[in-house]
Amino acid sequence: xxxxxxxxxxxxxxxxxxxxxxxxxxxxGTNAQYQWLRWSPSIGKLISQIKKNNVKEKIEKLAATDNxxxxxxxxxxxxxxxxxxxxxxxxxxxxVWSKYATWDYYFAYKKSCSSWNSEVIVxxxxxxxxxxxxxxxxxxxxxxxxxxxxxGVLKNVKKPDVFILxxxxxxxxxxxKRDGTSMTHLRKLHVSYNSIKSEKSVYVIDGSMSPxxxxxxIINIIKELNLSSxxxxxx
Numbered sequence: 001x002x003x004x005x006x007x008x009x010x011x012x013x014x015x016x017x018x019x020x021x022x023x024x025x026x027x028x029g030t031n032a033q034y035q036w037l038r039w040s041p042s043i044g045k046l047i048s049q050i051k052k053n054n055v056k057e058k059i060e061k062l063a064a065t066d067n068x069x070x071x072x073x074x075x076x077x078x079x080x081x082x083x084x085x086x087x088x089x090x091x092x093x094x095x096v097w098s099k100y101a102t103w104d105y106y107f108a109y110k111k112s113c114s115s116w117n118s119e120v121i122v123x124x125x126x127x128x129x130x131x132x133x134x135x136x137x138x139x140x141x142x143x144x145x146x147x148x149x150x151x152g153v154l155k156n157v158k159k160p161d162v163f164i165l166x167x168x169x170x171x172x173x174x175x176x177k178r179d180g181t182s183m184t185h186l187r188k189l190h191v192s193y194n195s196i197k198s199e200k201s202v203y204v205i206d207g208s209m210s211p212x213x214x215x216x217x218i219i220n221i222i223k224e225l226n227l228s229s230x231x232x233x234x235x
Contacts, residue, residue, distance in 0.1 A: 005123040005160035009189045010181050011173030012166040012207045018124035020215045033118035038125040039105045106153045132192045168207035
């Protein structure tokens with residue numbers, strides 16, 4: 001079994017590209033499976049209620065201008081970020097949360113991978129997305145958060161055979177997505193994802209191109225790697 005992992009900030013097109021790649025592989029005779037694997041905490045409803053109680057401003061979907069929408073989104077993000085900062089200032093909470101989050105993610109991973117029965121699994125979000133999200137909670141780099149949990153249960157998560165980052169600017173992500181995610185948050189995400197660009201194991205693709213050109217770039221990467229799977233070839 002081979003894992004192809006596609007990631008990037010919100011709006012980069014990772015879901016679209018993951019599904020397009022899965023369809024391409026299937027059409028060309030490879031037993032492939034699409035998997036969306038963003039972590040949804042088991043206490044998600046509780047977190048949503050806490051956020052609702054602590055962030056009074058609501059995102060207005062029909063704001064007069066983009067600047068007005070961004071201002072409301074950023075103000076909401078700042079209020080929630082301030083609340084989390086106060087909570088994460090407690091060393092006890094930081095310790096408890098890291099244990100809960102890593103084990104909860106691991107259980108979600110195990111539940112998901114129990115259904116992986118194809119030659120190739122195309123992952124839309126995966127381990128590094130979890131690391132990025134949690135590093136923002138701790139206000140530290142992804143590398144530092146990963147070292148914080150080093151040796152824990154997540155060492156058992158299977159590493160991807162191919163790691164692809166679709167790179168776009170926060171401005172482009174906000175303009176494409178427009179789902180209430182603030183520009184402030186997208187900029188923080190962009191910095192975190194940029195931290196892995198220099199790693200040799202990560203393939204970086206310019207996400208500002210058309211979806212078709214991005215797809216072709218991804219397919220070319222897979223072809224060049226010529227991944228062997230089950231005695232045959234991925235493509």
